[in-house]
Amino acid sequence: MSLLNATWQKPKRRDHSMRRKNQQLTDEMCRLILKKAHTGTLALIDEDDFPYALPINYALENDTLYFHCALEGHKLQAIRHCNKASFCVIDKDEIVPEKFTTAYRSVIVFGEIQIVEEISIKRKALELLGRKYSPGLEQSLQEEINRAFDRTCVIELKIEQMTGKQGIELTRNKTN
Numbered sequence: 001m002s003l004l005n006a007t008w009q010k011p012k013r014r015d016h017s018m019r020r021k022n023q024q025l026t027d028e029m030c031r032l033i034l035k036k037a038h039t040g041t042l043a044l045i046d047e048d049d050f051p052y053a054l055p056i057n058y059a060l061e062n063d064t065l066y067f068h069c070a071l072e073g074h075k076l077q078a079i080r081h082c083n084k085a086s087f088c089v090i091d092k093d094e095i096v097p098e099k100f101t102t103a104y105r106s107v108i109v110f111g112e113i114q115i116v117e118e119i120s121i122k123r124k125a126l127e128l129l130g131r132k133y134s135p136g137l138e139q140s141l142q143e144e145i146n147r148a149f150d151r152t153c154v155i156e157l158k159i160e161q162m163t164g165k166q167g168i169e170l171t172r173n174k175t176n
Helices: 027-036 076-082 119-133 138-151 167-173
Strands: 038-044 051-057 059-061 065-068 082-095 102-114 153-166
Touching: 027 059, 027 082, 027 102, 027 153, 038 076, 051 065, 051 076, 059 119, 065 119, 076 102, 076 153, 082 153, 119 138, 119 153
Parallel strands: none
Antiparallel strands: 038 051, 038 082, 059 065, 065 153, 082 102, 102 153
């Protein structure tokens, strides 16, 4: 059988288990970090098969991260090219110069990303984002959503895998 005629299947993401298990965060801790952080880095593969990573605000609900953006641009082109993505949030990042290290805590998720087409999900995502970043402004939030709805795109990243890790300094000092 010729390689040109072989049936090719897109591989699923392999589980890359963490080498230093004692530094691994629990799923509960990972979710708390994702809930409280304001910005993360979304990593995509663009149409030229180059990595494209960008800082972006987000909201989490259950196993889905929501983002918003303009109706066109590099991010959307990349998502249309490849629906695999990762997203990283840094919760703690303190240089410890005398130990030549960093006290860090971070979470990374992997999953499939897509543009939200369903109007009710798009509205719900915009409300989640608005309540996270502008709490207590419900009337103004609804007005802003209505005003910008048709010129706003919502993206969802379904979390398939999530891991969190903290530096050994934080593992040894459980008070942080």
